[in-house]
Amino acid sequence: TDTAxxxxxxxxxxxxxxxxxxxxxxxxxxxxxxxxxxxxxxxENIGSVFPGGLSPESVKVQENGVWVNxxxxxxxxxxxxxxxxxxxxxxxxxLENAKGSMTIQTPAGTLNPETGQAIKDGDTIPVWxxxxxxxxxxxxxxxxxxQNAEGNFDVTYEVNHLSFWNLDWHYSAVCxxxxxxxxxxxxxxxxxxxxxxxxxxxxxxxxxxxNKSSDLSGLYNTPKDKxxxxxxxxxxxxxxxxxxxxxxxxxxx
Numbered sequence: 001t002d003t004a005x006x007x008x009x010x011x012x013x014x015x016x017x018x019x020x021x022x023x024x025x026x027x028x029x030x031x032x033x034x035x036x037x038x039x040x041x042x043x044e045n046i047g048s049v050f051p052g053g054l055s056p057e058s059v060k061v062q063e064n065g066v067w068v069n070x071x072x073x074x075x076x077x078x079x080x081x082x083x084x085x086x087x088x089x090x091x092x093x094x095l096e097n098a099k100g101s102m103t104i105q106t107p108a109g110t111l112n113p114e115t116g117q118a119i120k121d122g123d124t125i126p127v128w129x130x131x132x133x134x135x136x137x138x139x140x141x142x143x144x145x146x147q148n149a150e151g152n153f154d155v156t157y158e159v160n161h162l163s164f165w166n167l168d169w170h171y172s173a174v175c176x177x178x179x180x181x182x183x184x185x186x187x188x189x190x191x192x193x194x195x196x197x198x199x200x201x202x203x204x205x206x207x208x209x210x211n212k213s214s215d216l217s218g219l220y221n222t223p224k225d226k227x228x229x230x231x232x233x234x235x236x237x238x239x240x241x242x243x244x245x246x247x248x249x250x251x252x253x
Contacts, residue, residue, distance in 0.1 A: 005040035008105040010080040020092040028086040037081040047206035055221035060138040072172035078104040079166040099158040130164035175250035178218030200227035
C-alpha cells in the first residue's frame with residue numbers, strides 16, 4: 001500500500017489451473033516468487049518510476065480497427081506491476097486457460113480531467129499495458145471507478161498477460177515541438193538543482209536535475225491545454241526560482 005495516498009493499494013488474483021508462460025511461450029515450473037508493485041497518482045515524483053515517463057514519445061491506440069501511434073501526455077490515476085518468476089529465473093508474461101484479475105485503487109479526491117471534479121462512482125478511465133520490448137504503452141480497455149469501503153475508488157479488470165498496467169487519461173494537445181524555457185539568470189552549479197514540473201491540480205509531472213541552464217532549454221510533450229508550473233529548488237530543497245505556463249499557451253516560460 002501507499003500510506004501517503006490514503007492507503008490506496010492494488011491487488012492481483014489468478015484462478016486455480018492458470019498456466020503461466022514466459023514471453024517465448026515456455027511454461028513456468030517449480031516454486032514461484034510473486035511481487036506486486038503499486039504507485040498511486042499521489043506518489044512522490046511518480047513520473048520517475050513510470051516506464052517511459054508521463055509524456056512518452058508515443059502510445060498505441062485503436063482507431064477504426066487499426067492500431068496507430070499517438071503522441072501526447074498522461075494524467076495518471078494509478079500504476080501497478082506484477083512479477084512472477086520461477087526458480088529457473090523464467091518470468092511470467094502470458095496467462096493461459098484463465099484470465100487474471102487486477103484492481104488498482106485511486107485515492108478519493110483525485111481529479112478527473114474529463115469533468116474537472118473529483119472522481120466518483122461510474123466515472124471511466126482508459127486502462128493501458130506496457131510492452132517491455134518496444135517500450136510503448138498500449139490501450140487495452142476502459143475501466144470504471146467504484147468506491148470501496150475505505151472511501152477510495154477501485155478499477156477492476158481482467159488481463160491475459162503480465163506487465164506494467166496503469167490507469168491514465170491520455171491527451172494529444174501538446175506544445176510542438178517543445179515548450180521553450182528561459183532563465184533570468186544562468187545556472188552553473190554542482191551538485192545539480194532540481195526543476196519540479198507540475199500539471200496544476202493533477203500532481204507532480206516530473207523532476208529534472210540540471211547543472212547548467214543549457215541542460216534544459218525546452219520540454220517535449222508539454223501539456224498545451226493545462227497550466228504547468230516550474231519550481232527550481234537547490235539540493236537542500238530551498239526554492240530558488242519558479243515559472244508558470246498558462247493553460248492554452250506555449251509561450252516561453
